[in-house]
Structure formats: C-alpha cells, structure tokens
Amino acid sequence: MSPAVGKSGGPGSWKRAVKDGAVALHARDWADAKWSSIFARDSAYAADSADPEAIAAANLRGRGTEGEIQGPMMKPAVWTWEVPTYFWFGGMAAGASFVAFACDLSGDHDSAVLARRVALGALMPCPPLLVADLGRPERFHHMLRIFKPRSPMSMGSWCLSLFGGIAFSAVVSDLLERPRLARFLGALSVPVGAYLGSYTGVLLASTAVPVWKQSARFLGPIFVSTATLTGAGAVRLTVSSHQTKTALARVEDAAVTAELVLSAINRRRLGSLAVEGPWFSRAQWLVRGGLAARLCRLNPLASVCFMGAALCYRFGWVRAGHASATDDAAVASTARLHITQH
Amino acid sequence: MSEISIQREDAQRMGFFTDTTVCIGCKACEVACKQWNDLPADGAVFRGKGSYDHTGQLGADTWRHVRFIELLEPSEIAREEAARALANGAGGQLPQIPASELAEAGAGVRSEEIPDLVSMASQEVDVARAVADMDRWVFMSDVCKHCTNAGCMDACPTGALIRTEFETVILQPDVCNGCGYCIPSCPFGVVDRSHDDGRASKCTLCYDRLEDGMEPACAKACPTDSIQFGTYEELVNLAERRVAKLHEKGLDRAYLYGAGDAPENAIAGGLGAFFLLTEPPERYGLPADADSPIQQNVVPATLAAMAAAFGAAASVAALFRFRARFLTGMAVAAAGVEAWRS
Helix, strand or coil: CCCCCCCCCCCCCCCCCCCCCCCCCCCCCCHHHHCCHHHCCCCCCCCCCCCHHHHHHHHHHHHHCCCCCCCCCCCCCCCCCHHHHHHHHHHHHHHHHHHHHHHHHHCCHHHHHHHHHHHHHHHCCHHHHHHHHCCCHHHHHHHHCCCCCCCHHHHHHHHHHHHHHHHHHHHHHHHCCCHHHHHHHHHHHHHHHHHHHHHHHHHHHCCCCHHHHCCHHHHHHHHHHHHHHHHHHHHHHHCCCHHHHHHHHHHHHHHHHHHHHHHHHHHHHHHHHCCCCHHHHHHHHHHHHHHHHHHCCCHHHHHHHHHHHHHHHHHHHHHHHHHHHCCHHHHHHHHHHHHHHC | CCCECCCCCCCCCEEEEEEHHHCCCCCHHHHHHHHHHCCCCCCCCCCCCCCCCCCCCCECCECEEEEEEECCCCCHHHHHHHHHHHHCCCCCCCCCCCHHHHHHHCCCCCHHHCCCHHHHHHHHCCHHHHHHHHHHEEEEEEECCCECCCHHHHHCCCCCEEECCCCCEEECCCCCCCCCCHHHHCCCCCCEECCCCCCEECCCCCHHHHHCCCCCHHHHHCCCCCEEEEEHHHHHHHHHHHHHHHHHCCCCCCEEECCCCCHHHCHHHCECEEEEECCCHHHHCCCCCCCCHHHHHHHHHHHHHHHHHHHHHHHHHHHHHCCCCCHHHHHHHHHHHHHHHC
C-alpha cells in the first residue's frame, strides 16, 4: 500500500538526471500519441467527415434515453460532526449579533453588552471546529490564501475572520467602557453576521448533492431562521432584563415558525428528493417540547429545547446530504431534470 | 480563458477522447496511471455479486477507473439495430469453413464424424441476438472530465485547484488543506479525499508529462487506443467522425458525452475529457447533464440567503419594539401541522 518513492499521496521525489534535459526515447509535441493504426490514412476507424448537427442530435438522443443506473453516481461530502456543530455555533453568533443590535435600538444597552459577549463566546469554538475538520489541519491558514468571491467557503472564511475581529473589538470596547464605539461595532457586525449566519446554507446549496442543490433558494433562509433562533435563545438564557426576555421569547417563536414553514414548503417542493432522518425527527420533538415548555411558562427550558432542535436541524441537513449523494436514483433524476429543461 | 493560472505561449487545450467501443477492459490504463503518478494500491477487495470490476470507482488513489457495465440485458432497440446492421452486411460474415476441410486438418478423423459447427450455429443461434448480447459487457475507462465549467475549481477556497496552460484542471498538493468542499461540488464524483493523506486528489492529465511533450500515461498504455490524447479540436473532430462511422455501420446509439453539443446543451461547458458511449449515461454512472453547481446556484442562493438574513435582523429589531401576542400560537399551529403531516 505504500508508494515506491515519497509519501503516500505526496509528490514522488523526482529529479531530472540532466538539468533542463529532454526526456529520452520519446517524440516531441505528442507525436508519440499517434502511433496507432487507427490514425493511418486508410483506417476504417472514422468517417472522412461528420455532420455536426447529426452528432449534436445523436448526443441529445443518447443522453435523453433513460437507462438502468449503475452507480456510484457521485461522492458524498466527507464532513463529520464538526461541520454541523460549527454551523450551529456560527449561526448562534450571527443571531446574537442581531439581538445585540436590536437591544441597542430599543435602549437596553446592558442586555446589548451581554449579547455581544454571547456572540463572541459562540464564535470562539468555530475556528477550532473548522480546523479539526480539515484533512490537513496545520494548513488552516491556506483558507485565507486567496479571496475568491465565487466560492462560498472562501467568502465564509473571510467573513468568519472579519466577524471575529469585529465581535472581539466590540467586547473589548465594552470592557474599556467605550459604549459608543461598542455600539458602532455591534451595528457593523449585523451585515457581516447576516452573511455568517446564511452563507452556510449557500455553501451546501452550491454543491451537486441533489437535496441541497434543489433547495438552493430555501437553504439560506432556513439556516437564517435557525441562526436567529439559537442567537435569541442563547442571549435569553443570559440576560436578566424582563422586557428583553419577553421580546426574545417573541423572537424565538417567530424564528421557530419561520423555520417550520420554510422547511415544510421546501419539503413539498422537493417531493421524492426530500430526505427524512433521525436528526430531523429529533429536531421536531425538541420543537414540540420547547413549545410545550413555552405554554407551561417554563421559558428557559423552551430556549434550551429550541437550541437543541436547531443543533439537530444542522445535523439533519448535513446528514441528509450524505444520504442524497449516495442515492444514485436521486442524483440521476436531478441531472435528468436539467436535460429536460433544455 | 482568463482563469488560466499558468501561462505559456503556444499552449493549446489538450484532452482525452475515450472511445468505449474499442475498450477491452484490460485496465492497463489504471495500472499505468498508478505507476506513473505513484499512487498507492486500493487494497485487494473483491466486490462480489459476480462483478469483475474490483476497483469500483474513481477515488483519491484511483485516477483512471475502467468501469465494467456488466450483465446488461440487450434492449429491443439494440436487437433490432443489430439485426438491421447484419442485414446491411456490416460486421462481416461468419467464416463458412466446410467440415471436410476441417476433417483434412485432423488426421484419421472421417469427415462424417465431425459436426459442421458453423452451419449448426447459423441454424440454431439467433445471430442478431448474439451480436446484441455483446452489450452485456461494456467497458468505459472513466477519468476526471477536466470540465470547462469545473465545479471543483469553483469551490476550492485555497486556490489549490487551478487551470493549467493546457486548460486542464489540476490540484496542487502543496496548497490543498483537505477542506473537502470540492468533493460534493463535482457532479461526476471524481475528486476524493485520501484517508491517510488528508488531501484531495484527482487526475492531472499527467501535467508533468505534458510539460515535456509526452502523452499521459494511461493513453500511452492503452493497447486499443480507446484512450486517445491530443489537442482538443483535433480530438473532437476525430470523435465526431468516429460517431459518423459507427452510425454508417448501423450503430445508431453511438453518441458523444461531453463534446460536439450545441453550446446550450454542453455538459459543464464542454468536457476536456469526453467519451463515446453507446448506452444511456446512467449505465456508466454519468449524469445525463451537469454543470458547475456553484455557477448554477451561488448567485440566487446568496441573494435569497442575504435577503432572509437582513429580513431576520430587521424582524428581531421590530419584535423588540412591538408586542405580538399571536406568535406562540403561530408556532404551535405550524408545529401542529407538521406533526399532522408526518
């Protein structure tokens, strides 16, 4: 199993015998690629000419015919528990930044200070989780090697760094008793947090995995709802102001409603592509538990239940991707969807 | 293409044309690829179910994979097509060797003792069906498609995946940190992350050999020239003429996968490594249509996600101001509907 030279998967230790020397025994300019008799002038291999339109029509005909599936069609993501957990913490940080801004707007600056600390606290586990998920953790800094707007993961890495910087500066400003600077930084973290809380959905939607890909316009909004839910829940468990607590309970209820409604619409759109799983049913039971706790006026328990439900939703979505990518029929039919649209 | 990262004057787009009609499934390409690229073995695992293909799929250590399309029941169309082709005199005649001649070859055997196998065969064997039954085994040497719209390259946050001067897509192992985003972003399931190495890897179209003007190892090793290597335009031209030839011979099912399409029907903008197939794409584990998922989804998904995120931030602020007593009721109703539906 071990390679003859070098390390497994690494470049072989290869050196030219003569510096800049040509490789012996080969014809230059790929002339050696044409050794075969099928390139001979009298070969019966190919016709003398082809009608491009006939070829294009044959291609569409060939691809348009449905066949028995012999997979595997594609590969599932290799991400383990760190990624959904990161989604949860990152969402919490983004949600807490929304709450901090709302607290400031409503004049409850003490709660805003706490919310900013919650945002920073929720952000702290994110970098270690992401680094742990890498195949080569020691190369984590390569994430900030380039700025690539078309790659959600590149933008997410930059966004996480920026949000971390802002959240940290805001908390430091609070500690140094510079409230105006802290409020400014808190407001600044809202647009950055908006991307932090939603890009994870975009990241999944921009893959070839059927259940994620076909949820493209819904994954971001669903993840934002979850983020707001966890942010509100985490702040609600830490603040003492009664007014803010009741306001946060309203935010939780609205976020749960949005999450449930968006998920239901999306599931209906997906039809047979929708993936159920143990994590989704755990999430549903926790939501029901949270609502029961709310009706029984056990509000802290409700927050805990909702936050647990959010974590289960994150795991559910990531695991659904695995199930969907390994479902060869789902992958094949999603690809067919596009060809029939032509 | 502006995304070419390595500039060299006079460099042209190079590619593979894999003609499955002449592939004999010898797996020489797999071995040559492993040898040249110094890839470790996959381990001797028998896949069972009577399959002769123990490689299974492309992976981190398998950059060429000869797919065995096994035990295919010939379709009615395939039988009719074969019958028509035979009627037109294609495919040559079965040799009609008289039994007496055979008898002369065998010393001491009288001619009446030897059955006329050929005439027996033409009486009792449905030749058209026998020809069609050849489709019970089809081989296809699968490889990275080096797409024009490469999903893996769009996804890569570190810039490890780049386009070379030959317009192929390569992965720089010294840059990759194993984030794994390229894996679900490839609609063909080509890229994979190595378990013991932690980095993603895939076919480089033997970039190191190309730099020296040599054809890739798999094409060099292919004994039937099923794998053909050359400049992209030349290959597409040859492939189209090959399809025209096969159509002439009556094999109407022959088509190109990834080349020769009208631009609006092109697979991932056109594949640098394309195939001549005779069966529906799913039989080979190929999607009927594909494109870079990021190019398809990232803009609408980001817009939806950001709109939702700003909406969420605004709603949190609004819910701090206005008391809305109906929200718990709404959440309970939504959860109730979900419980009822599931």
